[in-house]
Amino acid sequence: MSAAREPAIRVSGLSKSFGQTTVLDDVDLTVAEGTVFALLGPNGAGKTTIVRILSTLIPADTGEVQVAGHDVASHPDGVRSVIGVTGQFAAVDELMTGEENLRLMADLHHLGRVMGAARIAELLDRFELVDAARRPVSTYSGGMHRRLDLAMTLVGSPQVIFLDEPTTGLDPRSRRTMWGSIRDLVSDGVTILLTTQYLDEADHLADRIAVLDRGRIVAEGSPEELKRRIPGGHVRLRFATPEALLAAADLFEGGSRDDEKLVIQVPGDGGVASLRRLLDRLDDAEVEVEHLSIHTPDLDDVFFAVTGRPVAQKASA
Amino acid sequence: MISSLAYTVIDSRTLLRRNLRRLRRYPSMTLILIGMPIVFLLLFVYVFGGQLGHGLSNPLAGGHAGRDGYLNYVTPGILLMTIAATVQGTAIVVAMDMTGGIIDRFRTMAIARAAVLTGHVLASLIQTLASIAIVLGVAIALGFRPTADPLDWLAAIGLLALFAFALIWLATALGLAAKSVETASNTPMILTLLPFLSSSFVPTTTMPEGLRQFAAYQPFTPVTETLRGLLTGTHIGPHAIVAIAWSVGIAAASYLWARRLYNQRQPR
Numbered sequence: 096m097s098a099a100r101e102p103a104i105r106v107s108g109l110s111k112s113f114g115q116t117t118v119l120d121d122v123d124l125t126v127a128e129g130t131v132f133a134l135l136g137p138n139g140a141g142k143t144t145i146v147r148i149l150s151t152l153i154p155a156d157t158g159e160v161q162v163a164g165h166d167v168a169s170h171p172d173g174v175r176s177v178i179g180v181t182g183q184f185a186a187v188d189e190l191m192t193g194e195e196n197l198r199l200m201a202d203l204h205h206l207g208r209v210m211g212a213a214r215i216a217e218l219l220d221r222f223e224l225v226d227a228a229r230r231p232v233s234t235y236s237g238g239m240h241r242r243l244d245l246a247m248t249l250v251g252s253p254q255v256i257f258l259d260e261p262t263t264g265l266d267p268r269s270r271r272t273m274w275g276s277i278r279d280l281v282s283d284g285v286t287i288l289l290t291t292q293y294l295d296e297a298d299h300l301a302d303r304i305a306v307l308d309r310g311r312i313v314a315e316g317s318p319e320e321l322k323r324r325i326p327g328g329h330v331r332l333r334f335a336t337p338e339a340l341l342a343a344a345d346l347f348e349g350g351s352r353d354d355e356k357l358v359i360q361v362p363g364d365g366g367v368a369s370l371r372r373l374l375d376r377l378d379d380a381e382v383e384v385e386h387l388s389i390h391t392p393d394l395d396d397v398f399f400a401v402t403g404r405p406v407a408q409k410a411s412a
Numbered sequence: 413m414i415s416s417l418a419y420t421v422i423d424s425r426t427l428l429r430r431n432l433r434r435l436r437r438y439p440s441m442t443l444i445l446i447g448m449p450i451v452f453l454l455l456f457v458y459v460f461g462g463q464l465g466h467g468l469s470n471p472l473a474g475g476h477a478g479r480d481g482y483l484n485y486v487t488p489g490i491l492l493m494t495i496a497a498t499v500q501g502t503a504i505v506v507a508m509d510m511t512g513g514i515i516d517r518f519r520t521m522a523i524a525r526a527a528v529l530t531g532h533v534l535a536s537l538i539q540t541l542a543s544i545a546i547v548l549g550v551a552i553a554l555g556f557r558p559t560a561d562p563l564d565w566l567a568a569i570g571l572l573a574l575f576a577f578a579l580i581w582l583a584t585a586l587g588l589a590a591k592s593v594e595t596a597s598n599t600p601m602i603l604t605l606l607p608f609l610s611s612s613f614v615p616t617t618t619m620p621e622g623l624r625q626f627a628a629y630q631p632f633t634p635v636t637e638t639l640r641g642l643l644t645g646t647h648i649g650p651h652a653i654v655a656i657a658w659s660v661g662i663a664a665a666s667y668l669w670a671r672r673l674y675n676q677r678q679p680r
Contacts, residue, residue, distance in 0.1 A: 150520045175522040186517035188430070190437045202426040203523055205419075231437075247517070 101164050103128040103255050103286035104149065109158030111144055111310075118144045120310040122158070126288055126303075131281055133297035134290040135397065136307035142290035143183065145307075146259045149288070150180045163254055179253030183260050185240045186247070187232050193243050194219065194228040200250035218246040222276065238269030245276060256280065258289040262296060274299055294397055298322070306401055314401040325392040325400045329360045330373060333386040342382045360390075420524035427531025434505065435539055445501050446543045448604070449494040450550055456490075456613065457483045457554060464614065472615065474644040480555055487551045488639040489612025492632060494547045495540055495576045496603040499583035502536040506587030507596030510677065519677075529674055533580050540576045541569075558643040568642040571655065575635050578659040579603060581666035588673035612636045631658035 104126035111119040119141045126132040134142045147153045149162055151171040160166070165173035180186075187196050197218060201211030219225045222242040227235060232243065241261065248256060261277065262270040277300055280287060291297050297304045298318045306314040306321070314321060322328070334340045334357045343359055344352050350361040363369050370389075377384055435442060456464070457479060465473060465482035473481025509515050509532070518528050548556075560568060583600050590596035607613070609623065610632035616624050627633055634654035641648035 152516060152519055172522050175520055178520060180517065180520040182513060182516060184513035184516075186513035188434070188514055189512075190434045191430070195433070199426065199430055202429075203423060203518075203521055205422065251521070 101128070102126055103130075103163055104132070104288060105159075105161045106145075106149070107159050109145070109148065109155050109160060111141075111148065111153075111156050118310050119148075119155075122307075122310070122312055124305065124312070126286060128286050129281070129284050130302040131277075131287045131289065131300050133301035133304045134288065134307050135292070135294065135297045135304050136290075137292060137398070139309075140307040141310040142307055143259055146180070146182070146257045146288070146290060150178055150257050151175055177254045179248035179251060179256045181241075181244050181248045181256070181258050181261060183263065185244055187240065187243055189233045190231065192229050192231055193224050193235070193239075193246075196232060196243060196247055197250060200247045204251040206250070214250055218249060221279075222246045223272075236269075238265055238272065241265060241269070241273060242276070245273075249280075253285065255286045255288070258287060260290055260292065263292065270296075294392060306397055308398070308402050314397070321397060322392060325396045328363060328392040328396070329390050330363050330370065331388045331390060332359045332361065332377075332384050333357055334359075335383065335385045339382050339384075342380060343377065343384075346376055346380055346382070357385075416524065420526055420530075423524040423527035424530040424534065427527055428534045431505070431531050431535030432538065435501075435535060441501055441504065442498075442539060442543070445497045446494065446546055448497045449490050449547050452493060453486070453490045453547070453551060453554070456486050461486070467618070468615075471646055474557065474559065474646075476557075483551065483554060483556050484644050485640070486613060487548075487556045488643055489607050489610070489632075489636050490551065491544055491547060491572065491639065492575065492612060492636060493604060493607045494544050495572070495579055496600075496607060498540040498543045499536065499576075499579045499603065500597060500600045501539065502532065502580050502583040503587035503590065503596040503600045504593060505536075506532055506584050507590045507593045510588060510590075511593060515677075525675075526671075529584060529670055532584055533577070536580045536583070537573065537576060540580065541573060544572055544576075559645045560643050564642045568639055571635065571639055571642065571659075574656065574659045574663075578662035578666065581663050581670060585666045585670035585673060588670055588677070606630060606632045607636070610636055631655070631662065634658060 102125045104124060106122060106124040109119055109122040109124075110117070122141075122145065124132070124145075134145060136142050144153070148155050149160060149167065151167055151174050154168065160168070162174045163177045165177070167174050188199070191199070194215060197215040198211065201215060204211075206214060219228050222245065224239065224243060224246065227239060232240070235243065245258075245261070258277065262273050265273060274296070277287065277289070287300075289297075289300065301318060304316065304318055304321055305312045314324070332343060334343060337354070337357065340352070340354065340357050340359065344350070347359060347361045350359045352359050361373065363373065461479040461482035465476075465478040465480070465485075468481055468485055470477075470481075472485055474484035475481075476484055515528070552558075583603075586599045587596045590599060610616070610627050610630055612632060616627040616633060619627055634651040635658065637646070637651040638648050638655040640646050641651070
């Protein structure tokens with residue numbers, strides 16, 4: 096083997112059922128080393144089940160799963176030695192301090208006193224937990240919990256990191272911080288598989304996205320490729336008079352018209368350049384717009400585009 | 413290259429340290445668990461002891477009469493009740509761990525497989541032996557006068573540790589089997605009832621038919637009799653071998669059960 100490097104994650108024909116319920120149905124995935132791969136899907140699509148199988152927590156029914164060249168079924172300890180997992184539920188010890196939690200991880204990775212202390216100090220600093228290091232975790236905010244959780248995952252310098260809905264339940268500011276931390280990881284060269292319900296999160300972070308629907312992958316591609324398939328992104332123009340509406344309808348023949356509401360929806364991503372062109376055309380034709388709003392595509396649009404039906408919410412992931 | 417056995421020892425020690433730290437952070441649970449046998453000791457010695465002591469034959473009472481005699485008779489049973497009470501804590505902390513997220517983190521790390529449960533069992537063993545020392549101290553302060561020589565003491569400590577080890581593995585399995593922390597705190601309560609249905613509080617010969625047979629053949633009776641013999645010089649006879657057999661049997665069966673539950677466990 097020369098130029099072609101082994102993919103960090105290789106999954107083929109993966110299926111899993113719980114009792115009568117099929118949770119995963121013939122899933123194939125390939126994640127190249129040093130890239131971010133997002134599994135996008137609603138609750139109950141099977142995202143968490145994939146993460147649990149890939150991280151050796153539960154066995155697959157059928158299919159082959161390899162992580163960093165180790166087979167999950169036959170060589171789970173090989174997989175465990177190269178992965179880090181941050182799940183949906185905080186995997187931290189509430190009775191201990193942040194520093195003690197990190198110390199525990201350093202000891203379990205056999206880092207030794209000196210190396211362990213250096214790694215802990217570095218991670219506390221990187222995740223802005225220095226001031227809270229000696230406080231019990233039970234006093235931490237939601238965002239601090241997640242940061243500590245991710246810091247604990249990084250103690251062993253994993254090659255492959257699984258992030259199961261890393262920002263679900265976080266406030267917008269903590270979410271931004273978490274995104275920053277995840278992007279920093281990529282620049283360190285690790286491979287990341289993350290699951291999310293948010294298209295913008297996958298768009299921000301991932302090199303490739305797979306859309307998961309009821310245990311099957313229904314679409315896969317780069318964020319650009321996927322968004323191109325979404326008709327949902329549009330600019331919505333509302334007019335004061337039917338005359339203005341008709342005038343605008345002549346300008347944008349591809350748009351969908353609602354005569355009753357005096358609204359036209361023009362396909363577009365809402366980018367500054369395309370928006371300026373759109374307004375210029377309206378100005379040139381001297382058409383007065385009463386109201387303009389931009390609708391950016393979200394998971395519902397992706398979902399509708401690739402499955403032809405809206406997101407059906409299930410009880411849990 | 414360090415062998416896998418060495419890693420098991422290192423990881424077990426790391427997790428033992430973690431569990432002892434948790435016990436120190438959460439002392440109210442240990443105090444409540446120790447409180448129970450102490451309350452029963454006071455209750456039985458000062459409320460019932462005067463009367464019960466008169467019914468005991470002189471050798472069983474360690475050569476004392478009345479209340480003092482009963483204190484000598486009941487203390488070994490109270491020490492076993494201390495074990496039964498403390499292992500409720502084991503079931504609770506194991507269940508707390510299993511229902512929290514951290515256990516899934518451990519299971520995705522290359523930690524020696526046995527280390528997580530071993531860490532819990534060793535921490536509980538230390539907690540239980542410390543609790544026994546405290547309860548024994550209270551008994552001695554009340555006037556318990558053991559006649560054991562150093563060798564007897566050594567054997568008594570060994571027996572207590574062995575029996576504690578067995579019940580801790582049982583409680584670990586119960587904690588793993590429990591669906592919630594609440595269930596885990598309830599199921600081992602049957603263990604604190606068993607000393608009453610043994611020779612811990614009154615000789616089994618005074619019990620009615622049926623109950624007497626149950627009391628004679630359940631594990632607490634031979635362990636009580638052996639411990640009483642070692643501490644106060646009563647006749648031990650075949651009880652010692654039966655006590656050891658029960659302890660080893662419970663420990664082995666519970667260990668296998670606990671290991672199975674741990675390996676088969678589904679993440680929540």
